Amino acid sequence: MSPVEQIPAAGSEPMAAAPARPSRATLVNAALGLGLLAFGLGAWAMGEVFMVTLATKVAILAIAGAGLNLVLGYGGLVSFGHAAYFGLGGYTAGILAHHALNYTPLFEWPFLFEGTTSMPVIWLTAMVIGALAAAAIGALSLRTTGVYFIMITLAFGQMIFYFAISWPAYGGEDGLPIYVRNGFPGLDTLDPLHFFGLVWAVLMAVLGGIAMLARSRFGLALQAARQNRQRLMAVGIRPGGVLLTAFVISGAITALAGALYADLNRFVSPSMLSWHLSGELLVFLILGGTGRLFAPLAGAGLYIALEHLLGGVSDHWQFFFGLLLLAVVLFARGGVIGFLAGGKRHG
Numbered sequence: 001m002s003p004v005e006q007i008p009a010a011g012s013e014p015m016a017a018a019p020a021r022p023s024r025a026t027l028v029n030a031a032l033g034l035g036l037l038a039f040g041l042g043a044w045a046m047g048e049v050f051m052v053t054l055a056t057k058v059a060i061l062a063i064a065g066a067g068l069n070l071v072l073g074y075g076g077l078v079s080f081g082h083a084a085y086f087g088l089g090g091y092t093a094g095i096l097a098h099h100a101l102n103y104t105p106l107f108e109w110p111f112l113f114e115g116t117t118s119m120p121v122i123w124l125t126a127m128v129i130g131a132l133a134a135a136a137i138g139a140l141s142l143r144t145t146g147v148y149f150i151m152i153t154l155a156f157g158q159m160i161f162y163f164a165i166s167w168p169a170y171g172g173e174d175g176l177p178i179y180v181r182n183g184f185p186g187l188d189t190l191d192p193l194h195f196f197g198l199v200w201a202v203l204m205a206v207l208g209g210i211a212m213l214a215r216s217r218f219g220l221a222l223q224a225a226r227q228n229r230q231r232l233m234a235v236g237i238r239p240g241g242v243l244l245t246a247f248v249i250s251g252a253i254t255a256l257a258g259a260l261y262a263d264l265n266r267f268v269s270p271s272m273l274s275w276h277l278s279g280e281l282l283v284f285l286i287l288g289g290t291g292r293l294f295a296p297l298a299g300a301g302l303y304i305a306l307e308h309l310l311g312g313v314s315d316h317w318q319f320f321f322g323l324l325l326l327a328v329v330l331f332a333r334g335g336v337i338g339f340l341a342g343g344k345r346h347g
Contacts, residue, residue, distance in 0.1 A: 025341035029294040032337075033204060036297065040196045052192045053264070054308060058300045059199045060260045065284040065296025066206050067253030072282075073291030074214055075246045076226030080150045080278050081137070081157030085251040087164065087273030088133055089126035089258025094176045094268035096122055101179060119184040122259055130255020131248045133160075138247035142240055154275060161273040175269030182263050189263070199260055203297070206253055211293055213249075222246050287328055289335025298336045 022030075036055060043051035064086050071077040100117045116122060137156045141149055165173045181189045189195050213219050224232045225239040232239045262268040271277070280303070287302050288295030306324070310317035332339040 023341070025292070025337065028337055028341045032294045032297050032301070033207075036301065037200055040193070040200065044193045044196075049192050052196050054304055056192070056196045056199050056264055057261075058297070058304050059196070059203045060257050060264060061281075061284065061300040061304070062297040063199075063203050063206050063260065064254050064257035065281050065288075065300055066203075066210055067250045067257065068281045069285055069291070069293075069296055070210055070213075070250045070253070071243075071246050072285060073295065074219065074226065075222050075243055077142075077243060077247070078150050078282075079141075079153045079247075079250075080275065080282070081153035081155075082250070082254050082281055083273050083275060083277035084137070084157040084160045085130040085134060085254040086258035086261070086277060086281075087160065087268075087270070088129050089255030090262035090268040090272045091164065091170065091176070091258075092126040092129050092255070093122050093182065093259040093262040094178050095170060096125065097178045097180070097182055098170070098176060117180065117182045119182045119189065119263070122182055123256055126255045126259035127252040130258075131252040133255075134248045134251025135244070138244050138251075142243055142247070154278070157273065157275060157278060161270055161275070164270040164273055171269070173270055175267055175271075178262060178266040178268065181266060195264070199264075202256070202260065206256075207293055207297075214293075218242065218245070283325065285335075287325065287335055289337040289339075292335065292337045292341075295335055295337055302336065 036059060040052050040055035043049075043055065064082070067085070068079060068082045071079055096116050137153065141152045141156070144152055164170075170176045181195070183189055184198060187194045187198060189198065214223070221232065221237050221239075221242045224237075225242050229239040232242075258272060261272065281296075284296050284299030284303060286299070288297065288299035303321070306321050307317065310320055314320075328335060334341075
């Protein structure tokens with residue numbers, strides 16, 4: 001065909017451009033999300049209820065990790081106190097259910113309120129409590145940077161941890177049992193498959209929301225604050241306000257995960273507020289790839305899988321896990337997702 005013949009005739013429609021292929025990172029993310037769903041459904045089909053519970057735990061911890069990833073991966077804030085919001089969400093769910101089941105008023109002003117077992121109400125309440133706590137802690141912590149920020153978030157987290165231990169009205173260090181699982185309209189939350197499907201849907205909604213947020217003007221400002229706060233100030237944007245907003249959203253997401261975790265175990269205890277949990281959330285992100293959208297899911301899945309598999313072999317399975325973490329830090333700086341997808345761009 002000559003060059004003249006290749007020119008489209010007048011009035012003819014131009015050739016449609018070839019559809020863009022999804023990136024390797026997108027394919028890896030889809031494989032992780034659908035893989036978790038397939039694992040839960042497959043385990044239920046084979047009658048492995050315990051495996052369904054493990055998949056639910058992975059999804060809940062991934063939600064908590066996604067909250068931390070918003071401030072760490074996108075905002076560059078290394079928080080070592082995110083277990084505080086996780087535990088506050090759990091205690092919110094436990095306390096509301098406790099008062100509802102015992103028909104005892106939680107408070108009487110401005111109206112009598114005896115608690116609730118409605119999961120949507122509990123989610124909203126937990127997120128509000130987590131957001132308020134994050135606003136107060138963040139307003140003080142963001143006055144510092146670097147290691148001082150890490151230590152002050154840890155200090156606030158430990159303050160809330162010891163407060164829970166010394167609160168005998170709700171179990172103190174023994175914890176608070178939740179005798180029934182909170183309800184969700186149209187679902188039997190006591191059915192492990194229904195509860196897993198609900199948690200998986202919440203995880204996908206949270207990750208989708210963070211993806212939209214990261215691509216918004218706010219998300220771009222947040223990533224700019226991570227890279228160079230002075231340049232952000234030069235264009236008229238206050239980095240403190242951007243980082244505090246991200247911190248508040250992060251606290252709300254992590255508290256939502258805590259409420260779901262309390263429902264999963266039907267028990268809440270001060271261990272949910274421990275600094276060990278904050279460290280685990282950081283490990284999830286390092287394993288998955290800090291700043292990548294599905295890093296919390298990859299890290300939580302790998303951690304729970306190794307805990308289950310190696311824990312049955314040796315009581316010192318953390319040693320082997322430590323070797324894996326060391327290998328990731330030294331040879332796969334982008335984490336599991338970075339190793340599989342390649343490139344240095346965020347999720």
